Amino acid sequence: MGKKLKAIHYLNQFFGQIGGEDKADVEPLVKAGPIGPGVLFQELFGGEVEITATVICGDNYFGEHMDDAAEAVLAIIEGYRPDVVVAGPAFNAGRYGMACGAVCAAVAKRLGIPVVTGMFPENPGVESYRKDVTIVETKATTAGMRDAAQLMTRLALKLARKESLGAPGEEGYLPRGIRRNTFASETGAARAVAMLLRKLKGEDYVTEYPMPVFDRVAPLPPVERMYEITLALITSGGIVPKGNPDRVESSSATKYGKYNIGGLKRLSPESHETAHGGYDPTYANEDPHRVLPLDVVRDLEQEGAIGKLYPYYYATVGNGTSVARAREFAREIAKDLVRDGVGAVLISST
Amino acid sequence: MVLELGRIPIEAIEWGAKTLIEGTVLHINRQELLERARQGDSRITGVQVDIARPGESVRIIPVKDVVEPRVKVQGKGGIFPGLVSGVETVGTGRTHVLQGCSVVTAGQVVGFQEGMIDMTGPGARYTSFSRLLNVVLVVDVQEGISRHDHEEALRLAGLRAAAYLGEAGRHVDPARVERFEVRRLLEAKPPATDLPRVAYVYMLLSQGLLHDTYLYGRDVKMLLPTLILPTEVMDGAIVSGNCVSACDKNTTYHHQNNPIIQELMARDGIDLQYVGTVVTNANVTLRDKMRSSEYAVKLLEMLGADGAVLSKEGFGNPDADAMMTCSKLEERGIRTVLLTDEFAGIDGASQSLADTTPRADAVVSVGNANEQIILPPMGKVIGDIRVIEKMAGGQSGCLVEGEIRAELQVVMGATNELGFETLYARGE
Structure with a gap:
């Protein structure tokens, strides 16, 4: 020994x-x-x-x-x-x-x-x-x-x-609530068929991933006077300034970007692109408004349908990004928005 | 309806004057392979070929698809129907398989690249492709062609190369012949058995560029769920057009060797009746998800299924398709087991799925794709290692002197949702 x-x-x-x-x-x-x-x-x-x-x-x-x-x-x-x-x-x-x-x-x-x-x-x-x-x-x-x-x-x-x-x-220890990879003796396919047969016979079986219970957020009442409020844009569709200055990851994002659009009327293929790796980027890159609708919102602002557009937008990539991480992003972003008196947010996903 | 699969083990690959199989050695005429892969496709400007063998210090990156060389020697149709053969129905007669080798297509398609395969080291533990003799095609295309054209050019080059190599097995006596018989289930008199009736719901990703799948050459975005013989799948009726977030995309090789089909065929008549396979898709709109799940579940009801295995492809958005289908199957009393991978965060502490249903009470987990792996440098890289930082699962700075610290999702097929591997994630 x-x-x-x-x-x-x-x-x-x-x-x-x-x-x-x-x-x-x-x-x-x-x-x-x-x-x-x-x-x-x-x-x-x-x-x-x-x-x-x-x-x-x-x-x-x-x-x-x-x-x-x-x-x-x-x-x-x-x-x-x-x-x-x-x-x-x-x-x-x-x-x-x-x-x-x-x-x-x-x-x-x-x-x-x-x-x-x-x-x-x-x-x-x-x-x-x-x-x-x-x-x-x-x-x-x-x-x-x-x-x-x-x-x-x-x-x-x-x-x-x-x-x-x-x-x-x-x-004999209490589950830590952590998922960890390990190797089984059989393939996933063999385990699936065996589990199904037990389920069909009414025998005991253990699911390998008990379904989580999601947070449900009760929606707020509708905004009454849209023409008075400041509206902000957020997207999980990865629209970032061309060149992706913050290097937001194409999947499993660890960060989000906050970008100034104070003086910007329109996005263009030269000014913006998507960093998202989870969908066909061709169409978003051709016209970034397809994911981040700055054009329409500017028009609404012009028409007086909304008070004004918040001068920043927030962007991350929702591709395989964990719920826990998304919650962190949301907490930080919400703090900004509440501080600056934003009354409504338009979130576009992909 | 019977398909015989004649398995020809390949244990070595050598370049040679003529493409042929001697014993367990596949000799390849390199020039002819390159010509056949290219086949006059004007979009392709150059093809290089390399061989990556198990145990070698080789990293292949970025990988688009993996294809098993097969050849149809008896019966209707040809391999990969609708793409490199006609559209006659396949799945009967006899097919020879060059087992233990593959064609790997590599080369960049989009900015957020494809997957990787290490032939040795810790990464090799996660994918069966590390244990194959891989004939790697690195394909260059014309500047300025669309990404859709680029993807198609690579896809077809890989299929043609695999079909060409498969031809070498046409007149070889296989070491082992497996017989797959599909009963005619809709005949008037069902077989007298009380074994449970089990069907397979085979979800194919169909979300656009690098997220598409082809059935007899048809893009399955437009598919209404339909029935397919398990043996048609073995003959290459389903071909992959996708690979982004490579861990849980079904390569063509996975389809050809679908382990759920093999498992159900092996147990058919023993402890279950395998009553049918329904292919369905996973489109991006809610309406499409609802339409496809409704239709697929109806087909299972028509088959009189008691139970179903449901395989998913991809993650996030397709979680919704899988949960919707699973929920409807259970509502109709069809007991279901769902295979899925997890995206539980690098620390494994997050919820794993983008959508859930309490009815998904029997789930097989094939692993947490977010878990970090460290892949030491390899002596040789086929392709271009710099793409790792942009790859789904990589990040800026994840490559240091050839060593990669990335999420498992960069490894081809590591969390394959047909249950091809033995990996799973457990609660700790």
């Missing part, structure tokens, strides 16, 4: 044997070796992993000084250069769960060291950190300590050995 792998354990003041609620203001401190539940963890790790130190912090201190506390804990952990960090388990203790989640997330992100914690699914720490942290599902109370310790040490060992984890159901 090679050299021993090193683990650091994070605990709150109670499990760290400093004291109860009266000691919840204790600042981060470190003790050598395993403490409290750490003794059980060490026993389960056996000889391959050694808990070299335990970092302890009061739940109130952590909750009230989130950033400072996380920094201090991170600094201590970094000094030990561990192979894995375990935190908790926090069961259904909310403040403790948040602290375990924050410590683990910081360690994973900033130090690139694998982390494992354990919580009851309703602990608020789960909702906040499940995306970034491996969280083992535990019971609500310390009655679940041994089960939690067993799962946590098993996963910690795997991660310390740099092995990849199996699916959440097999390994």
Whole structure:
């Protein structure tokens, strides 16, 4: 066997044997070796992993000084250069769960060291950190300590050995809501026919992609006095100034562009083009108005049908661009528009 | 109705004086291949040809199509009907397959280019094309011709080259002959069996340049869903005209070797009855989506299908076609399994589809096309590596000293929605 792998354990003041609620203001401190539940963890790790130190912090201190506390804990952990960090388990203790989640997330992100914690699914720490942290599902109370310790040490060992984890159901951790590619033993076609036969026979089958539930945005009431409002143009059809100055990607866009059209009456094939890789660009490049209708909107402005046109338009490419990314774009753009008193937006897609 | 597929394994390709097969070696007269690929098409100004073998440090980019050389040796019609053969109905008699090799067409068509194939390294794990002996045609066309003409010139050159190489197998004794029998399902007396009646709904992308598909040479944008014999598909009745976002576009090779058809044929009469294949399209307008999904579902009802496998092509806009069709099938009591890839973001944390229906309760995922891959430099590049930064899935700065950091979607067929590969995405 090679050299021993090193683990650091994070605990709150109670499990760290400093004291109860009266000691919840204790600042981060470190003790050598395993403490409290750490003794059980060490026993389960056996000889391959050694808990070299335990970092302890009061739940109130952590909750009230989130950033400072996380920094201090991170600094201590970094000094030990561990192979894995375990935190908790926090069961259904909310403040403790948040602290375990924050410590683990910081360690994973900033130090690139694998982390494992354990919580009851309703602990608020789960909702906040499940995306970034491996969280083992535990019971609500310390009655679940041994089960939690067993799962946590098993996963910690795997991660310390740099092995990849199996699916959440097999390994006992809470789904992170992440889709990750992996290879099956059969082709997609074989899996499809097998799944259909089970479905037809009324047998159990597991869909490989449970349908997500989309946000539904309730439409606002119609704009009453269009002739008074400022109208803005947004497109996901990729119309950008010729040469694509912001290099908006042809697919899976990571950005959007904001372009001045304050003085512009018309678009032309010389001035604009599409960056979109998901449709036949011939016609949009021939006449960019087919995707971004500046011509018609300018006419409406001239006729007084709308108050005025906002002097910028926003463009991105909606080709394979993730919903999460699109939501980020929308938040930023909406902030601009609300600030500048825009009353209506025309969004053209392709 | 019977089609025999005679499989001739090809294990090596060499340039030679005459195009012929000796044992498992395909010898190719290079000059003749180039002439036959070009065939007097005045739009083509030059064709170069190269061979890319599995395991070689070779990157092919940008790839438009992959085609398997086949030849019709008995029965009506010729390979790729309506494009490089007549329009007689294919799918019966005997066809020989040069198995283990392909013709790859490369060369730029539009700004946001096509796909890529690495013959070794991590990229090779994601596509079966890395395991083929690829005869790569790099086609140059006249300056100033339209992109539609450009696409057609490349498409036909690839088909002609594959048909030409296929001819070498005409008089070769195949190592293995597979027999595919299609029963006449509409005959008065159905076979006495209580096996579930399963149909296949075969969605073909039809959204315009580089998003088109051809059925007997006809652009399927104008198609009303129709029935096709599985064996017609094996004879090249369906040809790809698309490749943008190459991961989930069906190449002609995928069509020729459609794994869903093979799976259903293999299980026909054993644990299911394969009652028919309906080809439908995926156009861009809502009206077309509604028309095609209505019509396709009606055909499945006429077939008396209990269940259906529904394959998608492309992503985003076609999600709507697939969900609409799936939803209507389930409403009519036809139990359905849908194959789709996912666009869940580089971190895998986003919703994967542009449209959904709660009725799509049995889905096969063929992978997250947004996931990042790192492809180390290759010793040789066939084509032009600089297009990677513009490719769907690439981005500015993704190419550093020959190493590519891009999304999986740049790899030809990596998330093929006929279920050609074993990749899938799972929730973690």
